[in-house]
Amino acid sequence: MLIALLTDFGYKDSFVGTVKGVIKSINPSVDIIDITHGISSFNILEGALALKASYKYFPKYTIFTVVVDPGVGSERKAVVVKTKNYIFIAPDNGVLSLALQEENIEKIVEIENQEFLLKSDNNTFHGRDIFAPVAAYISRGVDISLFGRQINKINEINLPKVIKKNGEIIGQILMFDKFGNAITNLENLPQKMKRAWVRDIPIKKVANNFQEGDRQFPSLIKGSFGLYEIFLKEDSAKDKLNLNVGDPIRIQI
Amino acid sequence: MLIALLTDFGYKDSFVGTVKGVIKSINPSVDIIDITHGISSFNILEGALALKASYKYFPKYTIFTVVVDPGVGSERKAVVVKTKNYIFIAPDNGVLSLALQEENIEKIVEIENQEFLLKSDNNTFHGRDIFAPVAAYISRGVDISLFGRQINKINEINLPKVIKKNGEIIGQILMFDKFGNAITNLENLPQKMKRAWVRDIPIKKVANNFQEGDRQFPSLIKGSFGLYEIFLKEDSAKDKLNLNVGDPIRIQI
């Protein structure tokens, strides 16, 4: 069995190691893969995008443990979601919802049964106390219905909508990747484009690969998130063009 | 067998990969878990706190390999410490001492036997040349007494003391976690508190979870290090309040 971890725990502290220690204490033979722990702190949308971009590349029955959890310790639910091919474990804050839009959900369970959880005198680390042990027990074959009662739906987030008006398509920057490429909410581009801008900066072209881009002016490319990205050739569009999350991209059609 | 790594080697270079290559060359079937490699360079206290916060969550007989080692290549000792449940390998600079205060030490050995170590024409990477092979041989069942002579004690570091005077309890900030929470040296708070400040900034409350905090003014919470943390709700206390290691926290009782 394979447990895949995706969190905003970062790489500075022992948080990720502790989660793995808990898992290995319960199931020593399970395989653990890090998707990433570099999600921006508290950023549910980034976590949801990273999960959506990656989960389909994992083997069937992978147990995804997704902890971007600003509400840790509060009343938000913790859930296990079973789909045809996968198991997802996460706080019920929408971080699973972009991936689950593509999956057939078979069952959702709210994690309530304290028997499977770690006791603690602090209330700040449910990755350790709730999500890790639940993932580990699932990897050992524990039926998910034992964790709590079945519920009907989970919370959702949605990408900001693309707007069409006055002969323009208007999208926006959702996040940046490690290379400084700006991931937008544009899944498709119109067949015929006249001109395009990010903020007030003209976009040079739609490229088929990064080498076709320009070093000074931004270009667009369909990227590995399944979304169009704004990039500079071998440079950081974020830093060099001083882009920010939320900046508009306008396309004249 | 499980080897857990905790270092200040960072994620930029091939240092961690090299350590793992050495281990796998000696014991291909051993399981290696990263606790973290993000300890601030040379920061023994941070390493000791990260180890203390995490080691108990690992399976019995885990071999902890802890390399925060500003004295690499100098006269400082390298040691193996066996407790009832675990093995710890580290430079003898105090990085193990906070964890070991909670453990019953059974045996300490100074690593001297060159037979188990890698030869090298440089003297800057004992993670590769000393700590990795020793961990790997232990995981293969080599008795720790073969690495060198038994010694009686290791060097210790201690957390800065909490001070009580003039009706005040005075602690300080030890370090920051990835979220910008400030970890203090306060393990317990007095039953009755009047007011509290970090530096000259009033502390709003003691919260039970991060959602109960405030976005502008700092709150306190018992965190996963077993210590009280100063935090802002869904924001970085470090950045937004401009906090620094060593800043005092004062509590009127």
Add this chain to the structure above:
Amino acid sequence: MLIALLTDFGYKDSFVGTVKGVIKSINPSVDIIDITHGISSFNILEGALALKASYKYFPKYTIFTVVVDPGVGSERKAVVVKTKNYIFIAPDNGVLSLALQEENIEKIVEIENQEFLLKSDNNTFHGRDIFAPVAAYISRGVDISLFGRQINKINEINLPKVIKKNGEIIGQILMFDKFGNAITNLENLPQKMKRAWVRDIPIKKVANNFQEGDRQFPSLIKGSFGLYEIFLKEDSAKDKLNLNVGDPIRIQI
């Protein structure tokens, strides 16, 4: 079998996790080790140095998958290189060449056979679509000649040359490690040195270990890259001396 990954994908996104998901989907039992994913974006020289410094410490028959690939999706080749002890997979841009200078190459194959690759509607992530599946199939025993036709040589990069003139040896800074040490292109120092400078800053000494260094003035030490490094004792030479890649180091002989 062991697959070792070395990339500039960073730790922010799901890129590395996706690569591992692809590998595990093809070969669930293969062992995956991260050398590092922290290579500076697009920096082929850094990647080549990190590979050279680490690969020899891995077990025989390790499959190194090295993706520092500014030319992804363009006409650059993707190659598999078999040496006596190892397999290397990478874009053909020189990132393997420093390691391969030390190895006897037995066979080079250009990756062309689409049968082994992932289909995708984007052209920006060959780590996922090409390098990961090829590594996984090799780990399952697929003969490398099945990936494409044999070729005779790969592209090379070389370290900047050390210059001798006017009684001086002149090297330069190639990169910085996590600790802020400046890795130079000097493999050897002359037996007799008079004085030395990095830029215009006098170098204090050649040290045998970091503790022998000075906290204010830079010293030299033979480091784990097999190259001389400029360092400060327990501090970042890069930050404190404001050093940059390309800065000259001059040695009077």
